Amino acid sequence: MRRHTGEASLAQRYSPHPKQVRVQGLGRGFWLVTALLTLLSLGTTYYYLFGSIDWIMPGASHPVADRASDVDGLFKFMAVFGTAILIYVSGYVIYFGIEFRARPTDPPDLVGVPVHDAPKLELWWTVLPTILLAVLTALSINVWYKIQFGTGAPALTMEVVGHQFYFEYRYPGLKTSVFSKTEPMHLPLGVPVRILITSADVIHQFWVPEIRLKQAAVPGLVQNLNYTPLRAGTYDIACSEFCGPDHSVMHGQLIIEPVADFNKWLEGQKKAAASAGATVNLANGSADAGKATFAQKCAACHNNPPTPFDQKLVGPGLAKITDDPAHPTLVTGKPPTPANIADILQNGFTGPIGTMPNRQANALSDKDIADLVAYLTSLK
Amino acid sequence: MHAGTTTTHDAHDVHDHIHPAPEGFIRKYVFSLDHKVIGFQYFFTGLFLLLIAGSFAELVRLQLTKPEGAIMSHNAYNEMFTMHGTAMVWMVLIPLVTGAIGNFVMPLQIGARDVAFPWLNMASFWIFPIAALILFSSMLFGGPHAGWTEYPPISLADGTAGALWCMAIFVIGISSTMTGLNFMVTIIKMRAPGMTWTRMPLFVWATFATALMNMFATVALSAATGALFIEHVFNVPFFDASRGGSPVLFEHMFWFYSHPAVYIFIIPAFGVVSEVLPVFARKPIFGYKMIAFSSMAISILAFTVWAHHMFPSGLAPWLQLPFMILTYAIGIPTGIKVFSWMATLWGGRIHYTTAMLYAMGFLITFTFGGITGVFLASVPVDLHMHGTYFVVGHFHYVVAGGAVMGFLAAIPYWYPKATGRMMSERIGQLSFWLFFIGLNGTFLPMHWLGLEGMPRRYASYIDFAKSNPDAQFWNTFETAMSFLMVASVGLLVFNVLWSIKHGKVAGINPWGARTLEWTISSPPPYYNFKKLPEVYGRPYDYDRPLPYKNTDNELDEYPEYGRVLMPIPTPAAVGA
Numbered sequence: 001m002r003r004h005t006g007e008a009s010l011a012q013r014y015s016p017h018p019k020q021v022r023v024q025g026l027g028r029g030f031w032l033v034t035a036l037l038t039l040l041s042l043g044t045t046y047y048y049l050f051g052s053i054d055w056i057m058p059g060a061s062h063p064v065a066d067r068a069s070d071v072d073g074l075f076k077f078m079a080v081f082g083t084a085i086l087i088y089v090s091g092y093v094i095y096f097g098i099e100f101r102a103r104p105t106d107p108p109d110l111v112g113v114p115v116h117d118a119p120k121l122e123l124w125w126t127v128l129p130t131i132l133l134a135v136l137t138a139l140s141i142n143v144w145y146k147i148q149f150g151t152g153a154p155a156l157t158m159e160v161v162g163h164q165f166y167f168e169y170r171y172p173g174l175k176t177s178v179f180s181k182t183e184p185m186h187l188p189l190g191v192p193v194r195i196l197i198t199s200a201d202v203i204h205q206f207w208v209p210e211i212r213l214k215q216a217a218v219p220g221l222v223q224n225l226n227y228t229p230l231r232a233g234t235y236d237i238a239c240s241e242f243c244g245p246d247h248s249v250m251h252g253q254l255i256i257e258p259v260a261d262f263n264k265w266l267e268g269q270k271k272a273a274a275s276a277g278a279t280v281n282l283a284n285g286s287a288d289a290g291k292a293t294f295a296q297k298c299a300a301c302h303n304n305p306p307t308p309f310d311q312k313l314v315g316p317g318l319a320k321i322t323d324d325p326a327h328p329t330l331v332t333g334k335p336p337t338p339a340n341i342a343d344i345l346q347n348g349f350t351g352p353i354g355t356m357p358n359r360q361a362n363a364l365s366d367k368d369i370a371d372l373v374a375y376l377t378s379l380k
Numbered sequence: 381m382h383a384g385t386t387t388t389h390d391a392h393d394v395h396d397h398i399h400p401a402p403e404g405f406i407r408k409y410v411f412s413l414d415h416k417v418i419g420f421q422y423f424f425t426g427l428f429l430l431l432i433a434g435s436f437a438e439l440v441r442l443q444l445t446k447p448e449g450a451i452m453s454h455n456a457y458n459e460m461f462t463m464h465g466t467a468m469v470w471m472v473l474i475p476l477v478t479g480a481i482g483n484f485v486m487p488l489q490i491g492a493r494d495v496a497f498p499w500l501n502m503a504s505f506w507i508f509p510i511a512a513l514i515l516f517s518s519m520l521f522g523g524p525h526a527g528w529t530e531y532p533p534i535s536l537a538d539g540t541a542g543a544l545w546c547m548a549i550f551v552i553g554i555s556s557t558m559t560g561l562n563f564m565v566t567i568i569k570m571r572a573p574g575m576t577w578t579r580m581p582l583f584v585w586a587t588f589a590t591a592l593m594n595m596f597a598t599v600a601l602s603a604a605t606g607a608l609f610i611e612h613v614f615n616v617p618f619f620d621a622s623r624g625g626s627p628v629l630f631e632h633m634f635w636f637y638s639h640p641a642v643y644i645f646i647i648p649a650f651g652v653v654s655e656v657l658p659v660f661a662r663k664p665i666f667g668y669k670m671i672a673f674s675s676m677a678i679s680i681l682a683f684t685v686w687a688h689h690m691f692p693s694g695l696a697p698w699l700q701l702p703f704m705i706l707t708y709a710i711g712i713p714t715g716i717k718v719f720s721w722m723a724t725l726w727g728g729r730i731h732y733t734t735a736m737l738y739a740m741g742f743l744i745t746f747t748f749g750g751i752t753g754v755f756l757a758s759v760p761v762d763l764h765m766h767g768t769y770f771v772v773g774h775f776h777y778v779v780a781g782g783a784v785m786g787f788l789a790a791i792p793y794w795y796p797k798a799t800g801r802m803m804s805e806r807i808g809q810l811s812f813w814l815f816f817i818g819l820n821g822t823f824l825p826m827h828w829l830g831l832e833g834m835p836r837r838y839a840s841y842i843d844f845a846k847s848n849p850d851a852q853f854w855n856t857f858e859t860a861m862s863f864l865m866v867a868s869v870g871l872l873v874f875n876v877l878w879s880i881k882h883g884k885v886a887g888i889n890p891w892g893a894r895t896l897e898w899t900i901s902s903p904p905p906y907y908n909f910k911k912l913p914e915v916y917g918r919p920y921d922y923d924r925p926l927p928y929k930n931t932d933n934e935l936d937e938y939p940e941y942g943r944v945l946m947p948i949p950t951p952a953a954v955g956a
Contacts (some may be wrong), residue, residue, distance in 0.1 A: 058832055
């Protein structure tokens, strides 16, 4: 690649009858390069089809769900052709850039081959991509259909509700919910599942990368995801639609396990639900520890350092929770005693002002509740 | 030497008189009606905002060098990427590609003395710094946090800052719409005598296709931001589901504009590449008619594909299919262009100026971005990739590797015409390599990070780093490579400013190009053409004799000739 020497040389490079580059059709170099690019494309094709792409598509070689392998098949088709097109385009651009560069020995008025059109070539490079895209359309519709309708009647229907900043899982027969900060979501292996998804506040997205399919949790809408888990294991759930300050830590875990283990877990949840609700002992709460807990577990939604009530983040400011002339009671309507504050921390609250998640949703231990109550009541 | 049809209307049909020269500093440089001055104003304002929005991007990248977030709180990070995206889309890209390049070049290329509505043009410009001020003032109220898309309901938490965001976008939309109207009328009505549609330079075709989208799509954005503003300020629940509104409605309204917006970024860049490649390969553009036609096809198809941004978001399932198919379809005219550009290189005699380097680099990086777009067009695969870093990688390849590369090619190409000086080639070539390597280094790893499971708009990625131990390495690598782009932009700014005084004096046609702007002095007089040229043929025929002789001697500062001969090649001439 020769550096351009100055604009004067370009400006003078014309004359009434400019000389043209001599190119005898597509030369030997062109075919050599084409062969090389074809070899490269065959290589990448082989890699996508027979190699392991687990490093970019997690779980590709051992699909975690039936739909995941459908999506991966489509991805591989596109990867094969997309990579080949990129190889050819880049390869030819670089080759033409070298082969047809201006040389220092060129006569000053040398111009390129004045070809404006090549109708047959243009026809092929329109028709072939169209055919490729038509095939891709057919394959995509096939996978789309399987995703929408392929699972048939699910054996398990459960619900996922997105909140700021946790997921709530509801199972049939389980009166209370399971919260992502305290407990993973469980699914039974080999059982077709329908997951109904919605949100209690803003738009979230429920995504398990190994399962591929994600759906938005939209307030006011119920979306559904249908698939059959095929591989036991523990997988990450990530929120993938911006939902507020703690969007990047809104996570969960999904455990896929044999049916017997799943049933045992569900029974355990039912028992825990029955014995929950005992009042927390507030006697040994530490305001200092509570300050640290507040920063860690409450600051996503309440301003820290605490602010007056009206300076909201997601929830109201808590600086004057025990002593605010403008708000003499808590949001529950009760007087701001330690026990009533602990009640909100324990059971949550839903009202016109919004939703305060319960202790499971916020992953608050008994000690956390005691410390927080001590801290909040110490604020003046 | 002309062997073509004569014009069907004479020179008196067009606006043939020259207005008196503008007088006074204010009229000449501040409230100027001259499209060239307005182009400069857009250019420097946009470049300034590019530096600000780019700094925000660097803060974003620095944050991501540690999984727990390296330098700021979640809230501050969210504000940074939101302002980066918002400012880049509306306050940098659109003003630079349409307002700066389009304004300066298009009237010159059609042989006009100015745009159809110069006063409207001036108003369109002055709205731009006002909108930018409104946008940045939102940072005084806490700033918007929900990304450049500011979806409700979460964006409703932004309060006053959110309302100001809506206002800024609404206001700049007015500028876009007016410019779109202005350019469309200019191109339809004010082409030089004899310049039929098929004798127009391809940059003008691109400007026309872009103006069409600017004019008709921006109203949807005004509706979306207007409704969101009303919801912020007057509590009308358009989008609040708990009171009967629909968040998905906002997404439809927003993306109905924002999808054509991305084509507004890229089609002028296509036009620039179509101008630069023939000049520096010394041969005609291959497939002129198909490139022109595909620009128009893309412009119209752009209005039909918006919901591919919403595949997981709550569309009725059957609705996903037509959007998927149309998005695939829009790849065909784009592919035709890329192949035509490659064929333009074949058999040429390539001179490696800075502009040519950017145009050729564009072919590689834009193609890569376009291909990852096809992945995202497929509903099943998009369900995996939506909201991840794969998308961030895709759009930065097409925007930074496409639109910005086209813009960076346009600068050294038309700078000599605008200022009468050449930019430094050495600095330009270094800028190119820094940008090209930096771009690929920054945005390539994002593709596999996204596929592996890293969502976008994440202020920290602790859980992802636990399951992907190389996450921190790649993020830090990307940050390091992004500084190459910073260096490149720094060199560009230096080159632009330094060359005004120290660049080599440019002649009228330093590149030996064949479009009309290269027949007048550099810089042109305020009236552009003393006599409106009459056009007889196509602009890219390097095998034909130049339409004028002895450039250095014949053309003085105020050219007097009335005819520019650009003959249609006869079969005998080709291959002689």
